[in-house]
Amino acid sequence: MPDIFIAEPTEGIAVAPNESAPLVDDEGIQSPQNPVHLFSAFKKDPDGINFQDKEDDEKIILFIRRSFITNVKWIFFGSLLLVTPLFLPLILRFFPNPLPFLPNKSYFFFVAFYYLIIATYWYINFISWYFNISLVTDKRVIDIDFSNLVYKDVAATKINLVQDVSFAQIGAIRTFFDYGDVLVQTAGTLDNFTFESAPQPENIVHITEDLIGKRNELFG
Amino acid sequence: MNFLDKILPFIQFGFLTKIGFLAVDLFFVLFLVVAVRQVYAMNSIISGSGNPFIIKLAVFVLLFVAVSLFLTALVIL
Numbered sequence: 070m071p072d073i074f075i076a077e078p079t080e081g082i083a084v085a086p087n088e089s090a091p092l093v094d095d096e097g098i099q100s101p102q103n104p105v106h107l108f109s110a111f112k113k114d115p116d117g118i119n120f121q122d123k124e125d126d127e128k129i130i131l132f133i134r135r136s137f138i139t140n141v142k143w144i145f146f147g148s149l150l151l152v153t154p155l156f157l158p159l160i161l162r163f164f165p166n167p168l169p170f171l172p173n174k175s176y177f178f179f180v181a182f183y184y185l186i187i188a189t190y191w192y193i194n195f196i197s198w199y200f201n202i203s204l205v206t207d208k209r210v211i212d213i214d215f216s217n218l219v220y221k222d223v224a225a226t227k228i229n230l231v232q233d234v235s236f237a238q239i240g241a242i243r244t245f246f247d248y249g250d251v252l253v254q255t256a257g258t259l260d261n262f263t264f265e266s267a268p269q270p271e272n273i274v275h276i277t278e279d280l281i282g283k284r285n286e287l288f289g
Numbered sequence: 290m291n292f293l294d295k296i297l298p299f300i301q302f303g304f305l306t307k308i309g310f311l312a313v314d315l316f317f318v319l320f321l322v323v324a325v326r327q328v329y330a331m332n333s334i335i336s337g338s339g340n341p342f343i344i345k346l347a348v349f350v351l352l353f354v355a356v357s358l359f360l361t362a363l364v365i366l
Contacts, residue, residue: 104337105337105338105339106339106340107339107340107343108339109339117337118335118336118337118338119335119336119337120334120335120336121333121334121335132338174365174366175306175307175310175366178310178358178361178362178366179310181354181358182310182313182314182317182358185317185351185354185355185358186317188351188354189317189320189321189324189351192324192347192348192351193324196324196327196328196331196344199338199339199344200331200335202335202338213331213334213335215327215331218323218324218327221327221330221331223334
């Protein structure tokens with residue numbers, strides 16, 4: 070049977086790399102295949118994460134931040150503050166010179182400072198979300214709390230001390246956007262962990278329960 | 290002419306505005322320095338959880354703007 074179409078040789082044409090093969094850059098450093106991005110709130114088996122006191126053979130199973138939808142409040146409030154000066158001409162129509170004691174040239178500085186405060190407000194809220202991380206590894210559960218620059222708390226417990234994992238998803242918004250609070254109960258007088266507003270709480274509970282089950286099977 | 294009469298011309302709203310603005314801006318710069326320190330401290334606790342370059346760049350941009358505003362106000366106001 071005659072050939073209808075014969076593909077031309079593909080010399081010099083780049084072939085797509087195998088997805089399962091590790092990506093290696095020019096310097097020979099292996100880049101992560103499943104990296105955590107700037108806005109990632111939930112990642113299973115993430116690559117490239119390192120934390121203090123991480124053991125060499127320790128594998129991170131879950132990476133959890135608060136659901137990104139919880140940031141809507143401060144984004145909206147910041148946006149409102151951002152557009153407020155646009156209504157200033159309207160106010161000045163009724164009050165031509167509201168601050169008569171201020172020299173005219175100082176208005177620029179006050180407006181610039183106002184926008185700087187809004188930008189900082191956004192930044193502080195963002196890093197409060199960004200650095201509020203919970204990790205579940207094959208050996209430990211780690212909870213890093215960080216809020217408003219002044220509060221920083223890092224807590225960890227061994228996975229074999231975890232007794233029960235449960236979640237609460239109360240309210241229509243939480244159900245719609247699939248996020249809720251995950252409670253990790255530890256043995257004895259040790260502190261319990263709460264992953265607040267965690268995305269896919271049911272998934273987190275299942276994965277952690279599997280992990281506890283495996284540990285119990287291995288170590289009785 | 291006593292001391293109060295000498296300094297009275299300087300103590301006016303424009304002058305006080307400048308001093309007030311500079312003081313507030315200076316505190317703001319200090320606040321941002323604390324933010325820089327905290328960002329570096331948190332990055333040493335956990336790394337690879339996003340894009341640390343953007344996070345650091347953003348805080349340095351804020352710090353640069355705050356310092357620029359302080360210096361400009363010092364000269365112009």
